[in-house]
Amino acid sequence: MKQPRQNGIGSDAKAILSDPLRNKGTAFTEEERDRLGLHGLLPNHVSTMDGQIKRRIAVLRAFSTPFEKYAFLRDLQDTNETLFYALLARHRSELLPLVYTPTVGEACVRFSEIYRRARGLFLSYPLKGRLFEILAALPNDDVEVICVTDGERILGLGDQGAGGMGIPIGKLSLYTDCAGIDPARTMPILLDTGTDNEELLDNPLYVGWRHHRVRGAEYDAFVEEFVEAVRKRWPRALLQWEDFAGPNAVTLLGRYRCRLPTFNDDIQGTAATALAAILAAERLAGIDLIERNIVVFGAGAAGCGIAELILGELVSRGLTREAALARIHAVDRDGLLIEHVNVVTASQARIARPHTEADAWLTQQQAPSLIETIERARPAVLIGTSGQFEAFDKPVIEAMTRHNDRPIILPLSNPAIRAEASAADVQTWSNGRAIIGTGSPSHGSNGAVTQVNNVYIFPGIGLGAVVSGAETITEAMFAEAAKCLASLVPDEDGDRLFPSTDHLAEIADSIALAVCRVAERDLGAIPPAGGWEDAIAGHRWAPVYRDPVSP
Numbered sequence: 001m002k003q004p005r006q007n008g009i010g011s012d013a014k015a016i017l018s019d020p021l022r023n024k025g026t027a028f029t030e031e032e033r034d035r036l037g038l039h040g041l042l043p044n045h046v047s048t049m050d051g052q053i054k055r056r057i058a059v060l061r062a063f064s065t066p067f068e069k070y071a072f073l074r075d076l077q078d079t080n081e082t083l084f085y086a087l088l089a090r091h092r093s094e095l096l097p098l099v100y101t102p103t104v105g106e107a108c109v110r111f112s113e114i115y116r117r118a119r120g121l122f123l124s125y126p127l128k129g130r131l132f133e134i135l136a137a138l139p140n141d142d143v144e145v146i147c148v149t150d151g152e153r154i155l156g157l158g159d160q161g162a163g164g165m166g167i168p169i170g171k172l173s174l175y176t177d178c179a180g181i182d183p184a185r186t187m188p189i190l191l192d193t194g195t196d197n198e199e200l201l202d203n204p205l206y207v208g209w210r211h212h213r214v215r216g217a218e219y220d221a222f223v224e225e226f227v228e229a230v231r232k233r234w235p236r237a238l239l240q241w242e243d244f245a246g247p248n249a250v251t252l253l254g255r256y257r258c259r260l261p262t263f264n265d266d267i268q269g270t271a272a273t274a275l276a277a278i279l280a281a282e283r284l285a286g287i288d289l290i291e292r293n294i295v296v297f298g299a300g301a302a303g304c305g306i307a308e309l310i311l312g313e314l315v316s317r318g319l320t321r322e323a324a325l326a327r328i329h330a331v332d333r334d335g336l337l338i339e340h341v342n343v344v345t346a347s348q349a350r351i352a353r354p355h356t357e358a359d360a361w362l363t364q365q366q367a368p369s370l371i372e373t374i375e376r377a378r379p380a381v382l383i384g385t386s387g388q389f390e391a392f393d394k395p396v397i398e399a400m401t402r403h404n405d406r407p408i409i410l411p412l413s414n415p416a417i418r419a420e421a422s423a424a425d426v427q428t429w430s431n432g433r434a435i436i437g438t439g440s441p442s443h444g445s446n447g448a449v450t451q452v453n454n455v456y457i458f459p460g461i462g463l464g465a466v467v468s469g470a471e472t473i474t475e476a477m478f479a480e481a482a483k484c485l486a487s488l489v490p491d492e493d494g495d496r497l498f499p500s501t502d503h504l505a506e507i508a509d510s511i512a513l514a515v516c517r518v519a520e521r522d523l524g525a526i527p528p529a530g531g532w533e534d535a536i537a538g539h540r541w542a543p544v545y546r547d548p549v550s551p
């Protein structure tokens with residue numbers, strides 16, 4: 001491609017306008033229009049960024065559905081990325097549910113309908129053997145954060161194949177918006193290993209590889225080739241795994257966690273978020289976690305990850321692993337998990353009730369259901385990571401309310417149409433006594449309910465990892481991130497667990513600092529001369545217009 005020269009003479013005006021990172025739209029000044037040869041290619045009006053923000057938000061608000069708004073924002077991101085991020089920073093709480101959960105879920109389902117311009121990398125299985133060659137050909141030498149999915153477990157919406165690309169795009173938008181990672185240094189990736197979603201396979205609009213999912217050794221070899229290509233092309237980049245189906249999520253994390261800076265957001269980011277919510281709720285409810293039981297409903301990638309981090313917290317407070325385990329009751333589709341009875345995965349085996357308790361729990365060889373488990377364990381905390389809509393029904397919430405003054409209820413499954421309960425129902429059925437956090441944005445009678453979503457954690461983990469240069473992302477980083485988030489006192493009164501999403505940038509900075517300190521303590525990372533705080537602040541990319549012909 002023809003490169004613009006420094007003095008602008010001969011610069012390719014159209015290339016500048018079609019590069020989302022250099023385009024300023026109507027904000028190109030008269031001087032820039034003269035210098036870059038933009039006259040005639042733009043309307044007469046010369047705007048400021050502030051004027052552009054006001055115009056864009058007005059246009060956005062005129063659309064009637066969240067999906068239309070999402071498409072409008074994606075279009076803006078693909079044409080003028082600086083303005084997209086300036087708009088997001090100015091109206092974060094309003095726009096977050098559009099660029100992210102829940103609307104991003106619908107955007108993945110309808111991805112092929114609105115596919116327009118290339119963003120990120122689609123590594124399809126037929127390209128196997130050529131992955132490094134493809135990465136090497138990209139101009140992006142300085143990638144700092146990669147988010148990858150294979151689209152098999154998109155939120156609670158199941159297999160969305162190539163449509164899953166909406167998730168890495170959305171997560172990385174938040175890396176930029178919240179953690180200030182330069183958008184040119186982010187890379188969304190979709191590993192297109194097929195789809196078992198028959199509707200997609202039959203849909204003539206589908207843009208992905210029209211093939212059933214590749215599994216087993218072939219899948220593993222493809223992912224291995226991908227990881228090795230990443231390590232060779234971008235040796236320092238952080239690799240975030242997102243929305244892989246439970247078994248792959250766990251296996252891939254185990255395989256790669258010591259080979260490169262990497263983490264699984266659904267397992268580890270979610271665990272830190274849920275632990276932070278529980279620590280904050282523990283204060284509000286005036287209870288001591290050490291003395292109380294916790295029920296996790298849905299023991300997949302997220303549920304098991306949450307249980308493990310809670311176990312770590314209890315052990316750090318002085319309990320043995322065995323005593324801590326006695327506090328956890330994990331319920332999956334066949335009831336309370338009991339060793340050798342209904343455990344399916346290795347992660348479940350680690351948190352199941354021991355087989356020695358089987359006789360005490362089983363009734364006619366049946367493990368207790370959710371409500372039976374609640375009646376017997378009398379938990380203080382109920383967490384939902386099952387993707388089962390309305391599984392926390394009135395009897396479940398009433399049982400939690402009978403056993404607690406302030407039951408802590410966290411239906412974390414996304415999007416809202418997969419949530420175990422709505423905040424409004426939990427409030428009503430608990431007579432307003434429940435302390436509530438939901439995975440997707442929601443409202444109760446007193447306004448917004450805390451969104452207990454890993455967006456509170458992953459931007460800070462990523463920023464901390466990048467700034468500290470950590471070569472491994474450790475469990476201690478997530479434990480410290482959780483404590484850090486729990487310590488940030490919400491500005492509003494009432495039952496809020498975290499500050500509102502308006503504060504996500506400050507939160508990312510605080511968590512990044514906690515991560516850098518763990519990297520220094522445990523991995524020997526050396527703080528820069530000005531200290532970690534300055535390094536974190538200095539790393540922040542800001543959505544302000546720059547000279548489009550600067551290198």
Ligand SMILES: NC(=O)c1ccc[n+]([C@@H]2O[C@H](COP(=O)([O-])OP(=O)(O)OC[C@H]3O[C@@H](n4cnc5c(N)ncnc54)[C@H](O)[C@@H]3O)[C@@H](O)[C@H]2O)c1
Binds near residue numbers: 386418
């Ligand atoms: N709020 C957040 O930040 C956050 C983070 C990660 C995941 N999640 C949500 O959690 C959900 C699960 O994600 P995951 O990665 O753990 O998926 P997963 O597929 O690994 O786990 C889901 C688990 O739920 C179990 N399950 C299914 N039907 C059930 C039933 N009827 N009763 C009890 N258990 C049942 C499955 O057997 C499985 O173990 C998704 O909806 C996802 O959006 C939310």
Ligand SMILES: O=C(O)C[C@H](O)C(=O)O
Binds near residue numbers: 243
């Ligand atoms: O994407 C989200 O909103 C949170 C989480 O990663 C999920 O998979 O549900």
Ligand SMILES: [Mg+2]
Binds near residue numbers: 242243266
């Ligand atoms: Mg996810």
